[in-house]
Amino acid sequence: xxxxxxxxxxxxxxxxxxxxxxxxxxxxxxxxxxxxxxxxxxxxxxxxxxxxxxxxxxxxxxxxxxxxxxxxxxxxxxxxxxxxxxxxxxxxxxxxxxxxxxxxxxxxxxxxxxxxxxxxxxxxxxxxxxxxxxxxxxxxxxxxxxxxxxxxxxxxxxxxxxxxxxxxxxxxxxxxxxxxxxxxxxxxxxxxxxxxxxxxxxxxxxxxxxxxxxxxxxxxxxxxxxxxxxxxxxxxxxxxxxxxxxxxxxxxxxxxxxxxxxxxxxxxxxxxxxxxxxxxxxxxxxxxxxxxxxxxxxxxxxxxxxxxxxxxxxxxxxxxxxxxxxxxxxxxxxxxxxxxxxxxxxxxxxxxxxxxxxxxxxxxxxxxxxxxxxxxxxxxxxxxxxxxxxxxxxxxxxxxxxxxxxxxx
Numbered sequence: 001x002x003x004x005x006x007x008x009x010x011x012x013x014x015x016x017x018x019x020x021x022x023x024x025x026x027x028x029x030x031x032x033x034x035x036x037x038x039x040x041x042x043x044x045x046x047x048x049x050x051x052x053x054x055x056x057x058x059x060x061x062x063x064x065x066x067x068x069x070x071x072x073x074x075x076x077x078x079x080x081x082x083x084x085x086x087x088x089x090x091x092x093x094x095x096x097x098x099x100x101x102x103x104x105x106x107x108x109x110x111x112x113x114x115x116x117x118x119x120x121x122x123x124x125x126x127x128x129x130x131x132x133x134x135x136x137x138x139x140x141x142x143x144x145x146x147x148x149x150x151x152x153x154x155x156x157x158x159x160x161x162x163x164x165x166x167x168x169x170x171x172x173x174x175x176x177x178x179x180x181x182x183x184x185x186x187x188x189x190x191x192x193x194x195x196x197x198x199x200x201x202x203x204x205x206x207x208x209x210x211x212x213x214x215x216x217x218x219x220x221x222x223x224x225x226x227x228x229x230x231x232x233x234x235x236x237x238x239x240x241x242x243x244x245x246x247x248x249x250x251x252x253x254x255x256x257x258x259x260x261x262x263x264x265x266x267x268x269x270x271x272x273x274x275x276x277x278x279x280x281x282x283x284x285x286x287x288x289x290x291x292x293x294x295x296x297x298x299x300x301x302x303x304x305x306x307x308x309x310x311x312x313x314x315x316x317x318x319x320x321x322x323x324x325x326x327x328x329x330x331x332x333x334x335x336x337x338x339x340x341x342x343x344x345x346x347x348x349x350x351x352x353x354x355x356x357x358x359x360x361x362x363x364x365x366x367x368x369x370x371x372x373x374x375x376x377x378x379x380x381x382x383x384x385x386x387x388x389x390x391x392x393x394x395x396x397x398x399x400x401x402x403x404x405x406x407x408x409x
Contacts, residue, residue: 002076003023006102007042009035016032016084018164019167058100081114083118089102116161119159121158147160184227188271190223191273195211195237195279203289210365215369215392220232224248231252232249233254235260257280310347326350328343371383
């Protein structure tokens with residue numbers, strides 16, 4: 001098991017060497033990434049000698065030329081630990097600024113994050129810092145609170161880096177918590193839809209939408225990682241099939257809404273958790289032309305449409321509803337909460353994921369998302385912009401909290 005230790009530039013950086021040693025004594029492998037400012041306080045050679053591994057400082061340091069380093073480091077570690085974290089680094093994390101290696105790793109990371117801040121007392125108390133801390137806590141980042149006492153600047157107050165033993169203890173506890181969550185969906189069957197559906201007009205043309213399938217595929221991968229049995233019903237996408245640490249989902253390929261409906265209903269079980277993440281076509285042509293529709297001689301073309309199958313409504317109304325948890329998605333361009341709430345109520349869902357497709361980074365065919373989770377009990381959880389994989393875990397956390405389910409099957 002490995003930890004990625006991030007070190008920022010302040011006098012507390014010297015304590016990071018003791019944190020590294022403490023993690024090693026617990027049997028963990030440690031890689032170190034430093035800011036250029038941190039390298040002014042403690043040389044990278046110190047951490048290389050202690051860890052036995054290359055230390056990355058600059059964006060273009062390439063210890064392994066076969067990998068994209070910030071992605072590789074974020075994926076291989078089970079925990080991102082920042083000790084110390086300066087006010088500047090906290091601000092970057094809070095606002096998604098990625099202008100050096102460590103802040104880029106943070107945005108690439110999908111694992112738990114533990115942050116040990118260290119700074120002058122007035123910097124700690126400043127409203128901007130406190131607002132940044134609030135944002136990061138809301139995203140799920142954990143903190144080892146700074147200590148109080150004499151500081152290097154000569155002032156007294158809160159802001160000293162926590163002691164290495166406390167930081168290591170919190171890191172080990174967080175890793176144990178993550179291990180417990182790895183298989184917390186074991187015994188559950190998740191039936192997930194993803195991607196677009198396609199409705200043909202003629203042999204050459206069709207109607208579809210911009211869904212990439214990334215959100216549904218992230219949910220399938222995360223659920224497999226956490227021990228669930230997963231069936232993924234996927235419309236046409238160009239992304240790789242999802243894989244999980246504890247298995248691979250059954251992937252059922254479909255094209256039209258009718259095909260997706262039939263695939264879902266034939267696989268629905270009494271205790272299934274259903275997540276309708278697909279962007280399903282709401283309408284299809286009443287008549288599909290057997291030949292390519294010609295433009296020649298036409299000024300206008302009128303096509304009559306009919307509504308497609310209501311997949312999520314049918315799942316919610318199917319026999320065995322009392323043992324089933326049904327989650328829908330509402331991708332809207334206006335009045336997002338209002339429309340999502342209406343869909344949640346009218347279709348009898350347990351939870352809905354509402355997102356504004358016009359918001360930067362939160363629409364179709366992007367790697368990130370921001371959403372609001374709304375429950376049938378009136379609850380509401382706002383999820384800020386984050387990777388779709390990170391959001392997948394947050395959605396699964398909420399499902400698990402609301403529906404422990406029958407795991408006897």
